[in-house]
Amino acid sequence: MFKISDQPIDPAALQHQLRDPRAGACATFEGWVRNRNDGQAVEALDYEAYAPLAEKEGARILGEAREKFSVLNAICVHRIGSLQLGDLAVWVGVIAEHRGDAFGACRYIIDEAKARVPIWKKEHYADGGTVWINCATRGSAAGGTPP
Amino acid sequence: MFKISDQPIDPAALQHQLRDPRAGACATFEGWVRNRNDGQAVEALDYEAYAPLAEKEGARILGEAREKFSVLNAICVHRIGSLQLGDLAVWVGVIAEHRGDAFGACRYIIDEAKARVPIWKKEHYADGGTVWINCATRGSAAGGTPP
Amino acid sequence: MTKTIHVQYFAILREQRGLAQEKLTTATATAAEFYDELRGRHGFTLEAGRLRVAVNDEFVPWGAPLREGDRLVFIPPVAGG
Amino acid sequence: MTKTIHVQYFAILREQRGLAQEKLTTATATAAEFYDELRGRHGFTLEAGRLRVAVNDEFVPWGAPLREGDRLVFIPPVAGG
Numbered sequence: 001m002f003k004i005s006d007q008p009i010d011p012a013a014l015q016h017q018l019r020d021p022r023a024g025a026c027a028t029f030e031g032w033v034r035n036r037n038d039g040q041a042v043e044a045l046d047y048e049a050y051a052p053l054a055e056k057e058g059a060r061i062l063g064e065a066r067e068k069f070s071v072l073n074a075i076c077v078h079r080i081g082s083l084q085l086g087d088l089a090v091w092v093g094v095i096a097e098h099r100g101d102a103f104g105a106c107r108y109i110i111d112e113a114k115a116r117v118p119i120w121k122k123e124h125y126a127d128g129g130t131v132w133i134n135c136a137t138r139g140s141a142a143g144g145t146p147p
Numbered sequence: 148m149f150k151i152s153d154q155p156i157d158p159a160a161l162q163h164q165l166r167d168p169r170a171g172a173c174a175t176f177e178g179w180v181r182n183r184n185d186g187q188a189v190e191a192l193d194y195e196a197y198a199p200l201a202e203k204e205g206a207r208i209l210g211e212a213r214e215k216f217s218v219l220n221a222i223c224v225h226r227i228g229s230l231q232l233g234d235l236a237v238w239v240g241v242i243a244e245h246r247g248d249a250f251g252a253c254r255y256i257i258d259e260a261k262a263r264v265p266i267w268k269k270e271h272y273a274d275g276g277t278v279w280i281n282c283a284t285r286g287s288a289a290g291g292t293p294p
Numbered sequence: 295m296t297k298t299i300h301v302q303y304f305a306i307l308r309e310q311r312g313l314a315q316e317k318l319t320t321a322t323a324t325a326a327e328f329y330d331e332l333r334g335r336h337g338f339t340l341e342a343g344r345l346r347v348a349v350n351d352e353f354v355p356w357g358a359p360l361r362e363g364d365r366l367v368f369i370p371p372v373a374g375g
Numbered sequence: 376m377t378k379t380i381h382v383q384y385f386a387i388l389r390e391q392r393g394l395a396q397e398k399l400t401t402a403t404a405t406a407a408e409f410y411d412e413l414r415g416r417h418g419f420t421l422e423a424g425r426l427r428v429a430v431n432d433e434f435v436p437w438g439a440p441l442r443e444g445d446r447l448v449f450i451p452p453v454a455g456g
Contacts (some may be wrong), residue, residue: 012159021232024181027174027253029246034171050304050367052351085168099176103254106174110246114373118348120305121373133373135306135340197385197448199432261454265429267386268454280454282387282421 002058003077004051004119009088014075023072023095027102029110031090033083037133041126047080047089050118054078061112069105071096076109078119149205150224151198151266156235161222170219170242174249176257178237180230184280188273194227194236197265201225208259216252218243223256225266296321297362299328305370311336325349326356329368345369377402378443380409386451392417406430407437410449426450 011030018026033045062074074094083089092109096102113119121133158177165173180192209221221241230236239256243249260266268280302315322328325347332338342356346369349358353369360366383396403409406428413419423437427450430439434450441447 011162015158019233021182023179026177026179028177029250030173030175031246032170032173032242034244035168048305048308050302050348050369053348053353053367053369056351057353086166097181099178099254099257103176103250107246107250116372118304118367118369118372120370122305132306132309132370134371135373195386195389197383197429197450200429200434200448200450203432204434263453265385265448265450265453267451269386279387279390279451281452282454 001075001077002055002062002113003075004049004054004058005077005079006081007079009077009079009091011088011091011093014077014091015093018073018075018093018095020072020095022097024097025099025102026093026095027099027106028094029090029092029106030088031110033085033087033089035085037123040123042085042123043126044085044124045083045087045089046122046124047078047083048120048122049078049080051080054117054119057117058113061109061116064112065094065105065108068108069094069096069101070098071101071105074105074109076113078113078117080119148222148224149202149209149260150222151196151201151205152224152226153228154226156224156226156238158235158238158240161224161238162240165220165222165240165242167219167242169244171244172246172249173240173242174246174253175241176237176239176253177235178257180232180234180236182232184270187270187276189232189270190273191232191271192230192234192236193269193271194225194230195267195269196225196227198227201264201266204264205260208256208263211259212241212252212255215255216241216243216248217245218248218252221252221256223260225260225264227266297360297364299360300363300365301332302365302367304367306340307338307368307370310338320360323359324356325354325358325360325366328360328366329356332368340370344371378441378445380441381444381446382413383446383448385448387421388419388449388451391419401441404440405437406435406439406441406447409441409447410437413449421451425452 072095076092078090094102094106219242223239225237241249241253296319303311329342348367377400384392410423429448430445
């Protein structure tokens with residue numbers, strides 16, 4: 001399951017969905033809003049998604065992970081909206097019989113999701129500026145609002 | 148922190164200890180008691196540790212992980228005692244600024260812990276037999292109690 | 295022959311356009327030509343080479359032909375997580 | 376010269392010995408010689424080559440000399456997780 005959520009993510013509930021007597025390994029990844037990026041003091045983040053395509057592309061990525069690794073189940077949920085420092089932005093959980101597959105698939109899913117799923121991140125800095133990450137280098141005309 | 152625990156592991160409490168505004172990534176690994184091993188139906192497990200040396204060796208492993216990866220914090224707790232199917236046997240959590248370090252260190256810690264930390268596992272099978280895992284091949288005189 | 299196209303904007307494109315979606319008529323034949331037309335009209339800073347495009351909620355090549363009633367999304371570089 | 380050694384057993388060694396710890400006197404000089412002596416006496420199936428040994432809660436080489444009052448643990452192959 002790959003889901004875009006405008007509500008806070010509940011990792012315990014998601015991991016509970018993954019319980020399976022065949023599983024010996026559960027690998028999870030959490031992306032948190034951190035207080036710095038590229039040397040800038042970050043105060044908050046906005047995440048925005050093109051949800052219908054994001055969920056389709058996310059489901060494709062989960063399918064690829066199942067082909068590449070021996071996985072019993074995998075879930076990824078990405079938060080959208082306004083997030084504060086320390087907030088959980090994305091959660092990935094994978095269960096497998098063995099840990100190599102659980103780690104490999106978990107890493108594959110987050111790497112591909114960050115590269116391919118249409119989700120955008122706008123950083124708000126302590127100096128008042130904002131940048132849409134990846135859309136342009138900070139300070140260029142395309143990048144956002146200079147402080 | 149590397150700890151041997153004779154009480155159930157509480158992942159939410161452990162992960163809460165890892166919260167840090169500098170962290171952008173949290174990778175966790177959970178080892179669960181699964182219902183099969185090498186084609187045998189497993190009913191329960193006993194874990195036994197030589198605790199003082201296990202905690203020393205575990206602390207060394209966490210130190211190595213910090214040298215090899217850019218890690219902000221890492222925790223590993225291993226359960227001992229009698230466990231049932233689905234129970235959590237070991238929990239590893241690592242936080243870092245970036246996900247590559249979090250994944251790398253988490254994997255390193257569980258791999259080294261399984262290879263080096265003096266913890267032993269006895270499997271109880273549906274057919275009534277038991278085996279100390281790794282101590283001997285199943286069925287040999289050294290391996291445990293035949294069914 | 296002109297067609298009516300529904301366009302949805304996200305992230306930096308939404309801010310540069312000042313709205314999240316609009317209905318437009320165009321005489322262009324492909325997604326690429328249509329984006330160039332919009333770029334000229336709205337002053338988008340991103341070149342097509344940095345974007346992907348989706349028609350009716352599926353990624354398509356830039357050369358995909360436009361059809362009456364298509365829903366288009368131009369997709370800036372993503373930054374999930 | 377004999378010394379008194381405290382030995383603790385885990386896992387398969389504990390089961391084969393039938394107890395978790397004991398105090399023994401030995402005339403052997405090293406951990407390796409002491410294990411061979413115990414193996415003969417208690418019928419341990421594991422060869423020393425498959426074990427590690429710790430003295431006073433630290434891993435040591437098999438050739439480590441024994442001293443009066445040492446606490447020894449023979450460590451079967453581990454299987455954490």
